[in-house]
Amino acid sequence: MEKKMEQTGNNTFIKRIGTTVYQVNVFFDENAEKSFEEKLMHLMSNDLSLGEISNSDNE
Numbered sequence: 001m002e003k004k005m006e007q008t009g010n011n012t013f014i015k016r017i018g019t020t021v022y023q024v025n026v027f028f029d030e031n032a033e034k035s036f037e038e039k040l041m042h043l044m045s046n047d048l049s050l051g052e053i054s055n056s057d058n059e
Contacts, residue, residue: 015022034042 011026013024013026015024028036
Protein backbone atom coordinates (compact mmCIF):
# COMPACT_ATOMS: atom_id res chain seq x y z
CA MET A 1 0.00 0.00 0.00
CA GLU A 2 1.54 3.28 -1.13
CA LYS A 3 1.32 6.26 1.22
CA LYS A 4 2.11 9.69 -0.17
CA MET A 5 1.48 13.17 1.21
CA GLU A 6 1.84 16.52 -0.54
CA GLN A 7 1.40 20.07 0.75
CA THR A 8 -1.09 22.15 -1.25
CA GLY A 9 -1.38 25.30 0.87
CA ASN A 10 -1.02 26.68 4.38
CA ASN A 11 -4.01 24.80 5.81
CA THR A 12 -4.53 21.95 3.34
CA PHE A 13 -2.70 18.79 2.38
CA ILE A 14 -3.44 15.76 0.23
CA LYS A 15 -2.71 12.23 1.40
CA ARG A 16 -2.81 9.28 -0.97
CA ILE A 17 -3.16 5.79 0.49
CA GLY A 18 -3.29 3.17 -2.25
CA THR A 19 -5.79 4.39 -4.82
CA THR A 20 -7.71 6.59 -2.36
CA VAL A 21 -6.90 10.32 -2.19
CA TYR A 22 -7.78 12.35 0.91
CA GLN A 23 -7.75 16.16 1.00
CA VAL A 24 -7.38 17.37 4.58
CA ASN A 25 -8.22 20.93 5.64
CA VAL A 26 -6.90 22.19 8.98
CA PHE A 27 -8.51 25.08 10.86
CA PHE A 28 -7.46 26.87 14.02
CA ASP A 29 -9.65 29.04 16.21
CA GLU A 30 -7.66 32.21 16.85
CA ASN A 31 -9.96 33.07 19.80
CA ALA A 32 -9.63 29.72 21.57
CA GLU A 33 -9.41 29.82 25.36
CA LYS A 34 -6.83 27.01 25.55
CA SER A 35 -3.48 27.02 23.80
CA PHE A 36 -2.39 24.32 21.36
CA GLU A 37 0.01 22.97 23.99
CA GLU A 38 -2.78 22.67 26.58
CA LYS A 39 -5.02 20.83 24.12
CA LEU A 40 -2.20 18.50 23.09
CA MET A 41 -1.36 17.69 26.71
CA HIS A 42 -5.05 16.94 27.36
CA LEU A 43 -5.19 14.55 24.36
CA MET A 44 -1.99 12.77 25.43
CA SER A 45 -3.23 12.45 29.00
CA ASN A 46 -6.50 10.90 27.82
CA ASP A 47 -4.66 8.47 25.54
CA LEU A 48 -2.35 7.41 28.35
CA SER A 49 -5.22 6.84 30.78
CA LEU A 50 -7.13 4.82 28.14
CA GLY A 51 -4.00 2.75 27.57
CA GLU A 52 -3.76 1.99 31.27
CA ILE A 53 -7.41 0.89 31.34
CA SER A 54 -7.01 -1.46 28.36
CA ASN A 55 -3.76 -2.86 29.78
CA SER A 56 -5.45 -3.69 33.10
CA ASP A 57 -8.32 -5.39 31.21
CA ASN A 58 -5.82 -7.77 29.58
CA GLU A 59 -4.37 -8.94 32.90
